[in-house]
Amino acid sequence: MRKRWFSLMAASLLAGVAVLVPAAPAMAAPTFKVPFPCGQTWSGQTRSNHSPAYAVDFNRTDDLGDPVVASAPGTVDRVTDLGGSSYGKYVRISHAGGYHTYYAHLNGFNVSVGQAVGYGKVIGWVGSTGGSTGPHLHYEQRLNGGDIQVRFNGALALYWGTKNYTSDNGCSSGAGSGTVDTSGTPLTVRSGPGTGYAAVDTVADGTRVTIQCQTSGTTVTGTYGTSSIWDRIGSGRFIADAYVYTGHDGYIPGVPRC
Ligand SMILES: [Zn+2]
Numbered sequence: 001m002r003k004r005w006f007s008l009m010a011a012s013l014l015a016g017v018a019v020l021v022p023a024a025p026a027m028a029a030p031t032f033k034v035p036f037p038c039g040q041t042w043s044g045q046t047r048s049n050h051s052p053a054y055a056v057d058f059n060r061t062d063d064l065g066d067p068v069v070a071s072a073p074g075t076v077d078r079v080t081d082l083g084g085s086s087y088g089k090y091v092r093i094s095h096a097g098g099y100h101t102y103y104a105h106l107n108g109f110n111v112s113v114g115q116a117v118g119y120g121k122v123i124g125w126v127g128s129t130g131g132s133t134g135p136h137l138h139y140e141q142r143l144n145g146g147d148i149q150v151r152f153n154g155a156l157a158l159y160w161g162t163k164n165y166t167s168d169n170g171c172s173s174g175a176g177s178g179t180v181d182t183s184g185t186p187l188t189v190r191s192g193p194g195t196g197y198a199a200v201d202t203v204a205d206g207t208r209v210t211i212q213c214q215t216s217g218t219t220v221t222g223t224y225g226t227s228s229i230w231d232r233i234g235s236g237r238f239i240a241d242a243y244v245y246t247g248h249d250g251y252i253p254g255v256p257r258c
Pocket residue numbers: 050055056057137138139
């Protein structure tokens with residue numbers, strides 16, 4: 001293919017015909033996420049008199065000191081304190097494709113220049129430094145230095161106005177797993193997280209199960225002690241965690257609550 005392309009181009013040049021060389025496609029934007037930990041909801045405000053115009057100011061109740069996390073994987077390229085003006089304490093992260101994100105008016109820093117960061121990495125804490133009159137996070141996305149309209153998971157932020165954004169930044173995608181251990185008898189599968197829910201099935205001792213999420217329900221004493229944790233192993237299918245070997249005494253790290 002390559003050879004034919006060049007000979008076609010050579011032939012075209014010889015014939016004095018312009019050859020349209022396709023431009024390299026623009027690199028896709030990183031998937032930016034709300035710059036707060038998984039599950040948190042923040043009010044994001046845009047306004048046309050903001051500087052720069054497409055920045056988003058984030059707030060929630062009692063937000064002073066709340067953690068701010070990296071919007072997308074990248075490398076921290078600025079950790080700067082401008083003192084009592086402008087951004088005050090701010091972090092800039094460089095992402096693939098010429099994109100940058102800015103996190104301003106921070107109370108403090110949790111990263112240093114040159115550090116690689118991923119989703120959910122705490123980079124600093126919400127503050128009111130610089131030219132800020134109250135705690136909030138001033139957040140920007142830029143492309144090749146220019147202010148661009150903010151997108152989260154590819155969806156454009158509200159321009160102009162105030163809207164709630166719920167973070168899925170750093171949320172575990174993963175299910176957990178465990179092994180049913182009843183010392184012999186089949187374990188009852190119930191329709192909800194408790195012994196008061198209908199028995200819908202059983203799983204044999206020794207069965208390996210995928211745990212979609214975990215929740216609190218009836219306290220059960222089983223092979224692994226006493227626990228109120230129930231594991232959802234399917235739609236409308238719950239088993240008592242006290243009979244499941246997961247390698248963890250409480251909730252499995254990274255597995256979501258149901
Ligand atoms: Zn702002």
